[in-house]
Amino acid sequence: MKKAYVVIGICLAALLAYFSSCDDNSKYSLGDFVVSIATVEPTGANGYHIVLDNGKRLLPVHSDIRYMPGSEQRVVVNYTILSDAKDGYDYYVKINDIWNILTKQVIELNEENADSIGNDPIQIHDIWVGGDYLNVDFFFNYGKGEKPHAVNMVKNTLSSEATLNGVDLEFRHNAYNSASSKLYRGFVSFNLKPLQRTDVDSVVISVKVKDWAEEKNYEVVYRYNQAALANMSDNASIPVITSDEYY
Template sequence: MKTLWLWTFALVAILMTSCQKDDDSYSVGKFWVGFGIIDKSGPNTFTVLMDDGSVIYPVAGHYNGDWFDDDSRVLVNYTIVDDKKVDDTNKEYYVKINSVRKILMKGIIDITEAIEDSIGNNPIIVRDAWMSSNQLLNMELRYFGNSEVHFINLVKQPGELTAADQPIELELRHNKNGDREDVLFNAFVSFDLSAIMIEGQDSVSFIVRSVDYQGNESTYEGTYKYVIAAE
């Protein structure tokens, strides 16, 4: 199993909020925060397709295209400098990047005896969960730790899925790697749900289960709608 860092950071009250345009101009004192996907057009240049459907074009600020691979999941804090193309069907902006952070994004793993130990079964707190417009399952998590790398995975039982299996049972698993539980950390993770696609359907219902530090089960029920690219 590929080892991935789970980036952690304190939440801010303005997460995923937006500011309004005043007097047909943008203020350098305003900023937006949201999730998106990196689209690299060159070694050091990229755009970000935001979850709200807008596209931002960095022209200034603190960033380096070398920091990210194509299709990386990111959380971006940015200031709009000017419109690039804004109409009824397009929302494209030139922006100054104030900060950008890579977010853990991964798929669903089939759980087997061979990987049961590495997947772990430690408690995890799910503060929020939602499906974004790009059909990623996003979760805001909390867990206790200290200095070790923690692993987060979304797992299912192996085998072919059928319509009768709905809602598909998924489990959020946490491996603290023997870390001490001294500090409460916050983190975000996004999951690609394509592993639960069922042939002949355009959507699948699912349920995610997890267990917190008091032994209480948390559940999230959702629908994964297949994203079909236009020809």
């Protein structure tokens, strides 16, 4: 991602002086920073705010980079807290850096798209629900092939298997006949909001994956509109951001 540094001169100095003196927030230092997974919500005229997976809302009031927000875009964000709660936000922040995460919808697998979806081996490193998204940290083999790899989360309409009162999904990988010469790590988030049911406030999601040697199944609980840090696995970490050239 190309980054352009914004020069704001006197205005920045005045803004930082305001936060450090007028608001009595000496507990926050401009040398401190936090890195989190979050969702971007545009606010018009290229403005945006950020919703963390624990439900906290951040308002960027200064940024070291030029960022064009997209609706419902998942990101890894590096930020510095400038102020406590104001105007409906939990924190005013300075954005130090921000990276888009591959963000997709769950799609239906049927006879028409089965070939393009593929079912090549892929390995899940971690999987959890956060911020109404299913987050998947995964490994895949990559080599020079016909085209970039593709990953998708699908509801398989061709399968007769079903979990009672749950949601059955499959994490699919299409390597497009590329050589398996090197191991890469990727990260993707899938929007779960369309899978919500009106008769319950949570649902168990079962994810089937074709691993290197066998099929594996993973189960996660999706609790609607609830802070999600409790659902994050102990092994989960900030994802490695790799080039979307590979998926």
